[in-house]
Amino acid sequence: MTEIATTDQRPSAARRAMTRLSSNTTLVNVVGLLGAIILLYVYLSSSATGFLNLSNQLGLLRQAALVGVAATGMTLVIIAGEIDVSVGPAVALSSVIVAESVHNWGLPTIVAIIVTIIFAVTWGAVAGALRARFRVPSFIATLGLWSILRGIGQFWTNAIPVPLPDSDPIMNVLAGSIFGVPTPAWGMIIIFLVIAFVARRTSYGRSVFAIGGNAAAARLAGINVARVRIILFATMGLLAAISGIFLAARLGSGNAGAADGLEFDVIAAVVIGGTAMSGGRGSLIGTFLGVIFITLIGNGLVLLGVNSFLQNVIRGAIIVAAVLLNVTLSRRRSSQSED
Amino acid sequence: MVTTTDSAGREIIAQAVSVTRKYPGVTALDSVDFEIHAGEVRALLGQNGAGKSTLIRLLSGVDVPSSGTIRIGGRDLGTEGVRGATERGVATCYQELSLVAELTVAENFFLGRWPKGRFGIDSSAMINKARQTLARLGSDIDPTVEAGNLTLAQQQIVEIARALQDEPKLLILDEPTSALAHAEVALVLETVRRVAATGVAVIYVSHRMDEIRQIAESATIMRNGRVIDTVKVGESDTAAIIRLMLGTDPNAQKVVNPTREFGDVMLEVKNLTVLPKVTDVSFAARAGEIVGIAGLLGSGRSELLRAIAGFDRLDSGTVLVAGIAQSHPTAKLMRKAGIGLTPEDRKREGVLLNLGIDENIVMSDFAAVSRGGILSSSRIRKSAQDLAKRFQIKAHDLSEPIETLSGGNQQKAVIARWIHAGARVLLLDEPTRGVDVEAKGQIYAIMRAVADQGKTVVFVSSEVEELPLACDRVLVLRDGAIQQEFTAPDINLSELLEASMASHV
Numbered sequence: 057m058t059e060i061a062t063t064d065q066r067p068s069a070a071r072r073a074m075t076r077l078s079s080n081t082t083l084v085n086v087v088g089l090l091g092a093i094i095l096l097y098v099y100l101s102s103s104a105t106g107f108l109n110l111s112n113q114l115g116l117l118r119q120a121a122l123v124g125v126a127a128t129g130m131t132l133v134i135i136a137g138e139i140d141v142s143v144g145p146a147v148a149l150s151s152v153i154v155a156e157s158v159h160n161w162g163l164p165t166i167v168a169i170i171v172t173i174i175f176a177v178t179w180g181a182v183a184g185a186l187r188a189r190f191r192v193p194s195f196i197a198t199l200g201l202w203s204i205l206r207g208i209g210q211f212w213t214n215a216i217p218v219p220l221p222d223s224d225p226i227m228n229v230l231a232g233s234i235f236g237v238p239t240p241a242w243g244m245i246i247i248f249l250v251i252a253f254v255a256r257r258t259s260y261g262r263s264v265f266a267i268g269g270n271a272a273a274a275r276l277a278g279i280n281v282a283r284v285r286i287i288l289f290a291t292m293g294l295l296a297a298i299s300g301i302f303l304a305a306r307l308g309s310g311n312a313g314a315a316d317g318l319e320f321d322v323i324a325a326v327v328i329g330g331t332a333m334s335g336g337r338g339s340l341i342g343t344f345l346g347v348i349f350i351t352l353i354g355n356g357l358v359l360l361g362v363n364s365f366l367q368n369v370i371r372g373a374i375i376v377a378a379v380l381l382n383v384t385l386s387r388r389r390s391s392q393s394e395d
Numbered sequence: 396m397v398t399t400t401d402s403a404g405r406e407i408i409a410q411a412v413s414v415t416r417k418y419p420g421v422t423a424l425d426s427v428d429f430e431i432h433a434g435e436v437r438a439l440l441g442q443n444g445a446g447k448s449t450l451i452r453l454l455s456g457v458d459v460p461s462s463g464t465i466r467i468g469g470r471d472l473g474t475e476g477v478r479g480a481t482e483r484g485v486a487t488c489y490q491e492l493s494l495v496a497e498l499t500v501a502e503n504f505f506l507g508r509w510p511k512g513r514f515g516i517d518s519s520a521m522i523n524k525a526r527q528t529l530a531r532l533g534s535d536i537d538p539t540v541e542a543g544n545l546t547l548a549q550q551q552i553v554e555i556a557r558a559l560q561d562e563p564k565l566l567i568l569d570e571p572t573s574a575l576a577h578a579e580v581a582l583v584l585e586t587v588r589r590v591a592a593t594g595v596a597v598i599y600v601s602h603r604m605d606e607i608r609q610i611a612e613s614a615t616i617m618r619n620g621r622v623i624d625t626v627k628v629g630e631s632d633t634a635a636i637i638r639l640m641l642g643t644d645p646n647a648q649k650v651v652n653p654t655r656e657f658g659d660v661m662l663e664v665k666n667l668t669v670l671p672k673v674t675d676v677s678f679a680a681r682a683g684e685i686v687g688i689a690g691l692l693g694s695g696r697s698e699l700l701r702a703i704a705g706f707d708r709l710d711s712g713t714v715l716v717a718g719i720a721q722s723h724p725t726a727k728l729m730r731k732a733g734i735g736l737t738p739e740d741r742k743r744e745g746v747l748l749n750l751g752i753d754e755n756i757v758m759s760d761f762a763a764v765s766r767g768g769i770l771s772s773s774r775i776r777k778s779a780q781d782l783a784k785r786f787q788i789k790a791h792d793l794s795e796p797i798e799t800l801s802g803g804n805q806q807k808a809v810i811a812r813w814i815h816a817g818a819r820v821l822l823l824d825e826p827t828r829g830v831d832v833e834a835k836g837q838i839y840a841i842m843r844a845v846a847d848q849g850k851t852v853v854f855v856s857s858e859v860e861e862l863p864l865a866c867d868r869v870l871v872l873r874d875g876a877i878q879q880e881f882t883a884p885d886i887n888l889s890e891l892l893e894a895s896m897a898s899h900v
Binding site: 258269270277 | 495496497
């Protein structure tokens with residue numbers, strides 16, 4: 057009787073390898089993005105003056121870090137079938153909190169950093185609890201948070217930057233470089249490695265994928281869905297705090313109006329990186345390349361001297377095109393299982 | 396632990412002792428006695444509503460009996476629930492698959508309790524264990540493949556294997572093959588056979604007699620909440636089993652449908668194929684005729700209707716409406732040609748719960764209730780009122796949301812929708828599902844009234860008893876093709892059931 061089993065399940069080794077290759081959307085995405093990034097490098101190095109300068113390249117890394125740190129957490133959030141649109145104001149308010157703690161409350165820098173992290177994790181956890189316990193859609197919960205955080209920051213500071221002391225050694229390290237690479241870029245790389253490990257090799261990470269793929273099955277299997285959702289948004293708070301602290305260090309002040317529209321770049325980077333908005337599917341390596349891609353586009357458009365209003369139009373078009381490609385690919389993949 | 400054995404010395408795994416389960420207004424189980432032994436494959440047979448699912452729910456701890464006891468492993472289950480039943484070795488695979496399509500087979504195996512290694516999840520241990528369990532079932536499904544890339548039969552096997560890794564003593568399978576095409580069934584049956592060979596008791600719910608004959612040694616037949624009999628499958632012929640399922644002598648309740656005169660052929664289907672469920676279906680239906688389609692869950696009934704209505708692509712074949720061929724039907728084309736389909740899942744695909752009853756009726760043709768391209772509320776009211784009256788839809792106010800209506804009245808509104816659109820052929824997929832007896836009678840009457848106006852009605856039902864009541868002709872769909880045809884007044888219930896359950900005795 058084993059004959060039945062073998063003939064039915066094994067078309068041929070070669071065909072199986074082929075289907076597996078074409079069905080691996082992550083791989084398709086990574087290769088595609090790498091190609092796009094290489095093309096951008098080739099094009100920009102020949103037509104945008106100063107693109108290959110060391111200072112521009114280091115600036116690129118700094119800019120990428122601002123997007124990238126939050127994008128790691130956002131990848132997990134979107135894989136779980138959720139969304140967080142409050143990133144920009146969260147980063148800005150974090151920069152304000154750390155600056156206020158040092159400047160007005162006279163806390164030591166390290167304590168100010170811890171205070172900032174505690175605040176940000178708390179508001180993230182509140183958003184997560186709204187989603188997990190009270191079933192407020194995460195888009196609405198974080199949209200409210202977006203407005204509240206921006207408002208708090210501006211009300212508190214009257215939208216005036218809060219200065220940090222010039223000679224703070226910790227802030228100088230955070231604003232500077234280690235082995236010639238900007239500190240925020242190190243931060244981003246470390247966070248990417250940690251989150252990638254969490255996503256692939258821990259129960260929590262796999263639970264995130266399971267919940268995004270089939271929340272009912274995950275619940276039946278005994279996964280604590282509410283807990284995972286709360287941790288997801290609390291993590292977003294933590295990452296916003298880290299970004300906000302780096303930003304304050306770089307600007308030398310906390311600024312309630314900073315990081316305007318950052319959530320747009322972060323979500324775009326994740327989606328360009330091949331993470332499905334419908335949940336269940338995505339990768340950190342894809343997001344990393346998405347971050348690089350979107351940063352390159354932004355930098356390139358500036359160097360090419362494109363009108364800054366027009367830049368928004370072009371970035372928007374590129375992002376929609378990338379998502380269109382992503383959706384088309386994943387639909388083709390799942391067409392066989394759809395009725 | 397007390398080991399209970401029967402006279403033959405085999406261990407009794409699970410037992411129901413004079414169990415009764417009452418729900419408000421219904422006695423779902425009526426002093427049922429049931430037992431199953433190690434290594435036994437027991438088929439559970441019965442019509443819809445016979446009490447099979449309730450018995451399963453009690454054995455797996457999802458529900459508790461109103462009176463009587465459930466014993467698992469010799470001890471009273473009491474109110475220990477699913478957890479208690481699982482600890483004593485009961486594993487249940489329900490009809491709906493519960494795999495996460497985006498995770499690998501191995502990850503699905505250990506969903507929520509992934510093994511920990513030195514560096515996070517121990518994938519190699521996970522993969523090896525999954526491979527071993529699958530191999531024990533003679534399956535070479537690759538544990539590193541994403542579950543969504545497997546066929547339905549393979550997914551079903553993964554579910555069974557996953558249930559087996561806790562080494563259960565009792566495995567309950569609720570219609571595991573109903574979603575599968577014929578060729579895939581053998582794979583699942585072979586798996587069940589291997590499971591039983593390791594000493595696990597298996598309760599197998601299915602309507603397909605040929606499957607039951609292949610794997611079960613005995614079958615328990617239920618009817619109206621009671622266990623009627625437990626028979627040796629090898630010693631009973633299908634007709635005898637069907638008599639037990641139906642109860643009364645089926646020929647006693649024969650309905651005399653007058654022989655009618657019909658008009659021209661309105662709907663003709665030639666060699667229609669929609670893989671994998673529908674392989675070769677041909678039939679014709681005339682104006683004024685009600686044609687019933689009998690077939691088990693998974694026999695391809697809904698797929699056939701969906702294809703005729705243009706919702707699924709035909710792999711081959713032709714559909715003719717009033718003699719005009721449609722070789723590549725689309726939903727738009729078929730609607731124009733006069734075909735209306737009321738779907739099986741009324742709540743999800745039939746009605747728009749939040750919209751008014753009137754809007755639910757006229758939505759199939761907004762142009763008919765518009766003036767100069769703008770919806771006219773007086774026209775909507777008039778059309779909806781006319782149809783509601785004709786179809787006896789009981790509602791105080793037709794502008795109320797349709798969710799305020801009973802299931803039967805909702806169904807009438809969905810049928811009315813297609814009369815509003817001027818459909819000539821009505822395809823009704825399980826219109827009487829979840830509907831009370833009175834509304835059922837009214838739906839039959841509506842079908843007849845519509846047919847008498849020269850329309851064609853195709854009526855799909857899993858409740859075989861109602862087909863002779865309503866139809867002029869009944870086609871039996873099995874394994875994706877029409878196997879037999881009965882014409883009124885010679886529609887014999889037991890022959891009908893036998894033909895759809897397909898026993899190759």
